[in-house]
Amino acid sequence: MGLHAFLLLACALFSVGLYGVLSQQSIVMLMMGLELMINGLLAAAGAFWYHVAPASADGQVLVLVAVTVMALEMVMGFAVTTAIFRAREIDMTDEAEDLRG
Amino acid sequence: MRDVAFWVLAVVAVAGGVAVFRVGSMARATFALLGSLVAVGLALLLLGLEYLGYVIILMMVMEMLVMAVFMVMYMMNPAGLMPMRMTHNARWAASVAGAVFVLLATGTFLLPEPVRHGRPPADPTRALGLAIMGPKMLVMMIIGVAILATMVSSVVLSVNRRHPGRGC
Incomplete structure (x- = not known):
């Protein structure tokens, strides 16, 4: 249960989340990918606290920040989904490509 | 014993993450994601981070329930009655994700084991x-x-x- 094992878990979660973010059309599924990426960050931050600097609480504070970011990201994601659904009745990224350059 | 528990949780976390994008319904995807998040919370408990581990588990259970409600509101096919396929550029995305994993994992194993400063507090x-x-x-x-x-x-x-x- 060394640092490398935890970081490998974090890498795997981050990559699976990245696949979801890049490949999903539905905004809600895309947000699930983002949550998975932050989930990997949680595992990495906890492992860094335990294996690098357990005496200070910095790693724990980082986990706390990441958990908050996860919750806020979901709230804002759903608010944007609600706004775009109200305006145009769409919930897919491919239908909202006005800024495509 | 803790090593075995960690690897079981790691496999559950990654398998849950993969299942999110493989299962046929949004509701199942939500619960697969919940499984992955809870497994990471339990892995943090193994490190002695009791408060943060329980906070993650409790927060994620509530978050995923809220997500399930939104899913029923917005999504076609929330219960998996019809097979769902909602991806674009899946092959390209998979190759990018695979390359990122190889890059990050290589970096992880190339770095030397860091020196530990101090001990965990009681x-x-x-x-x-x-x-x-x-x-x-x-x-x-x-x-x-x-x-x-x-x-x-x-x-x-x-x-x-x-x-x-x-x-x-």
Whole structure:
């Protein structure tokens, strides 16, 4: 249960989340990918606290920040989904490509 | 014993993450994601981070239930009655994700094992509490303002502009 094992878990979660973010059309599924990426960050931050600097609480504070970011990201994601659904009745990224350059 | 528990949790976390994008319904995807998040929370418990582990588990259970409600509201096929395929550029995305994994994992194993400074405190929760009420209070203040800003902006974004005052 060394640092490398935890970081490998974090890498795997981050990559699976990245696949979801890049490949999903539905905004809600895309947000699930983002949550998975932050989930990997949680595992990495906890492992860094335990294996690098357990005496200070910095790693724990980082986990706390990441958990908050996860919750806020979901709230804002759903608010944007609600706004775009109200305006145009769409919930897919491919239908909202006005800024495509 | 802890090693075995960690690897079981790691496999559950990654398998849950993969299942999110493989299962045929949104509801199942939500619960697969919940499984992955809870497994990471339990892995943090193995490190002795009791408070943070339980916070992650409790918060994620609530978050995924909220997500399930939104899914039923917005998604076609929330219960998996018809097979769901909603991807674009799946092959390209898989190759990018695979390349990122290989890059990150290689970096992980190339780096030397870092030197450990100090030992974990007897009660990490107490250490965290003292930190966020002392030297790390600025972090908590910024988090508080960010939460307030998010609450205001989510209400502003989701209010009905065509029929103000009607709510939905």
